[in-house]
Amino acid sequence: MNYEPLSGIRVLDLTAVVVGPAATWRLGQYGAEIIKVENPEGDLMRGLGGLSPTGQHAGAYLHLNRGKRNICLDLKAEGSAEVMQRLIAWADVIVANMRPKALVRLGLDPATVRAQHPEKVYCLLTGYGSDGPYGGFPTYDSVVQGAVGLPGLTMARDGAPKYVPLLICDHVVGEIAAGAILAAVVNQQRKGQGxxxxxxxxxxxxxxxxxxxxxxxxxxxPVGPYGDQRLLSPHNQPIKTKDGFLAVTINTDAQVRAFLIATDRGELASDPRFSSVSARAVHVAEWFEIRGAPLLQRTSTEWLAVFRAADLAAMPIHSIESLSEDPHLTAVNLISHEEHPTEGRTAVLRSSIRADDGYLPTRSPSAPRGWDTRAILEELGFTAHETAVLVDQGAAVAR
Structure with missing residues (x-):
């Protein structure tokens, strides 16, 4: 399968950690050519993301930076500004998640870049909007989780605030940014507008x-309180079985009847509190208590068979370990393996998106720091001597 709708689109990636790399990774999935600019110390996620054979390619970094070529530059060093000007001229799209003041100091902020190149698409990912009182504040995923009330939701439901144990804000915002960039690229290609x-x-x-x-x-x-009361119900939890837990969701009237019959509570199907969507919305607390009641008389496997026969949405509660061994994921080959240039045998997550009769192609492995520096500088027109000077001055790091 060679579906690459962004083939020929060039992306200059000035991002690090997760939110920005997630956005540019998605563009790479669609065939964009990406050059990632990394500082000499390396993207924080190389080590922050956990252990790796060399200490330089944590799993999260490995997966979020596939399909990107890597040039390593010290943007504060003499000589790097010329490299950046040529990279900007090369790119159709610039994506950055550096703090705005740092971009201004380096002359890489959107206003400066687009004054010289009005046709470019420049996407700046920030913690807080620049036109509000929080503009420019530092942030990380967990800080945003707290600020938007995610721990507050678990406190309302469970009595204690908890972070989602996933960099959920980084991933979601990265994907939304990728969508915004895709729309901008369509406009750029149609009308020549940045x-x-x-x-x-x-x-x-x-x-x-x-x-x-x-x-x-x-x-x-207002017609009621804040909050979706279904989601905030303390009974909106995995259902305990004889030997584990199941995730079960039922919404339509037909599903509710089938669930109650399947769990030997068929007499409740005619209860006026639960017989319609609107009635269950009024009696949401009672309904979720019934829906979430333990099913201790059978095992998870036995209940799954019952729910499958009733055509109800139900799945086992995976652990992180068991998820990678799920039979469906195994059958569709979500995870494969390859040899990495420095890390040995590594896992590869293929694209989850099908186009016609195949999945989007798997991109090249994430690159070690400075892996492509010399080749990129040559493509930008720097001679071997000029490249050597940049490396000697510390403006560029090359392998």
Whole structure:
């Protein structure tokens, strides 16, 4: 399968850690050519993401930076500015998640770049929108989680605030940024127009939370409290079975009847509190208590067979370890393996997206720091002597 709708689109990646690399990784999935600029110390995620054979390719870095060529530059060193100017001229799209003040100091901020290159698409990922009082504040995923109320939701449901044990804000905002960039590229290709995009993590995730949990407060006057009461129910939890837990969700009237019959509570199907969507919305607390009641008389495997026969949505609660061994994921070959240039045998996560009769192609492995520096400098027109000077001056790091 050779579906590459972004083939020929050049992306200059000035991002690090997760949110920016997630956005550019998605563009690479669609065939964009990406050059990642990394500082001499390396992307923080190379080590922060956990252990690796060399200490330089943590798993998260490995997966989020596939399909990207790597040039290593000290942007504060003499000589690097010329390299950056040529890279900007090369690119169709620039993506950055450096703090705005740092970009201004380096002359790489959107206003400066687009004053010289108005046709470019420049996407700046920020923690907080630049036009608000939090603009320029430092942030990380867990800080944004707290700021948008994710731990507050678990406190409302479970009595204690908890982070989602996944860099959920980084991933979600990265994907949304990739979508915004794709739309901008379409406009750029059709009309020759560039644009400056800003995608702030705080506002983006706050809007997502409020889409669900502004709820009855969406109306004037309000018709009820904040929060989707189904999701906030303390009974909205995995259902305990004889030997484990299951995830089960039932929403339609037909599904509710089937669930109650399958769990030997068929007499409740005619209870007016639970017989319709609107009735269950009024009696949400009672309904979720019934729905989440333990099913201790059978094993998870036995209950799954019952729910499959009733055509209900149910799955086992995987551990991190068992997820990678799931029979469906194994059958569709989500995980394969390859030899990495420095890390030995490594796992590869193929694209989850099918195009016609095949999945999007697997991209090249994530590159070691400075792996492509010499080749990229040559492509930008630097001679071997000029490259040697840049390396000697510390402006560039090359393998």
């Amino acid at each position: 644009v400056t995009l800003e995608v702030p993590m705080f506002e983006t995730m706050a809007a997502m939370v409020l889409q669900e949990h502004l709820a009855a407060q969406s109306f004037d006057p």
